[in-house]
Amino acid sequence: MYIFNHLLVATDCSERAERAEARAALLVQEHKCDVAELLTVRECGEPEILAQIMNSTVASATALVAENAGRVLAYRADVHKDNYGVQFTCKVRFGRPASEIVIRAEELRTDLVVIGAHGGNFFSDLLLGNTADKLTHLCKSPLLVVKNKPSQSYQRVLVPVDFSEDSRRAAEAALAIAPQADITFLHAFEVLFEGKMQYANVAPDIIDEYRMKAFEDAREQLNQLIGGIEAGGRRMQRAITFGLPGPVVRDYAKATRPDLIVLGKHGRSRIEEMLLGSVTRDAIDQTESDVLVVPAAGGT
Structure with missing residues (x-):
């Protein structure tokens, strides 16, 4: 904690x-x-x-x-x-x-x-x-x-999660830094090999079935993550959205305007982040919210 x-x-x-x-x-x-x-x-x-x-x-x-x-x-x-x-x-x-x-x-x-x-x-x-x-x-x-x-304590906090240990640490930090805030956990999901299925002209209804299965798996994992956190009886909201993490976080933050976004930082190298993009940097550069970056266990 x-x-x-x-x-x-x-x-x-x-x-x-x-x-x-x-x-x-x-x-x-x-x-x-x-x-x-x-x-x-x-x-x-x-x-x-x-x-x-x-x-x-x-x-x-x-x-x-x-x-x-x-x-x-x-x-x-x-x-x-x-x-x-x-x-x-x-x-x-x-x-x-x-x-x-x-x-x-x-x-x-x-x-x-x-x-x-x-x-x-x-x-x-x-x-x-x-x-x-x-x-x-x-x-x-x-x-x-x-x-x-600032005019008051944080009231609306957004925590993007990917079900990793870094996400759990971010969730705990969000609860600690903003004890009175409403917390929303956001997960962005994709369908494995969806692009290849579309390229192979797989029927849209079959792809939709894969999306629904991915959504249900994500919901179960999100419930498990939240269930394992000591929340002190606080109500926590869940949001699951299809898409890439960076754009999903940016668009969700634009629509809901949280006071604070809390992100667990993965231990990727700077070269990897330059090539693949960084959800953390996107949140800092492309949203209007304050951003709390929680390092991985043992440092960065």
Whole structure:
């Protein structure tokens, strides 16, 4: 069972990051977290550039950048204390953002990392990956990517499942992070070799029989998955849809507008995801919902 007690918020103090900070503050309030930290990471080359401009030492420039960043974080922490009654500690680090966030998360034994969703240049994201995308691969803790300005706790949560152990972990994380929310479990199913049957001109009614059998098998497996989860008497909805997982999740989220999508991350390599597509990345890039990514057991 997941317990969200140690929480790390990675922020660049932008408007999008402010949404993530506010969501994190709500979660700290709701879960009564013992550890809650605002972390900002400055690029390691920034002090060197500033030192040249100021004609000073790198050490002096580093101290100045850290002081200014710390002052901004402290102000943000005070705002969240006034608005939500929660206390954040503040930390400034230098280096590559994704790497430093992961290191700090491990130092704090973080139960949840929260970050704002960032848009960007398509080609640079494709070649280099943005921070959120990198963290979905590197982070060993659940990662919450926040897109929306929060007004209340999560109320409608969508959990796409494929009946794997990763799906079960995602279901448990969804129940834990949103204890008051309505949960919908969504499964996308296909018929094995349907394309080949169509190519071979198999009669449509025979293909429909195969689809019905696949649907019934999926419903049975979904009931088994839900039946094995400690839900505390909460009502959980089921949805089974024919199609590929990525488009099914995207279209279902567009139609139902959940506050949060929770996904269990499989241990595939980045090359496999580039070639085959990633439901996780599609959910982050192509839906309007916040996305919680739950890593596979033992990390990514």
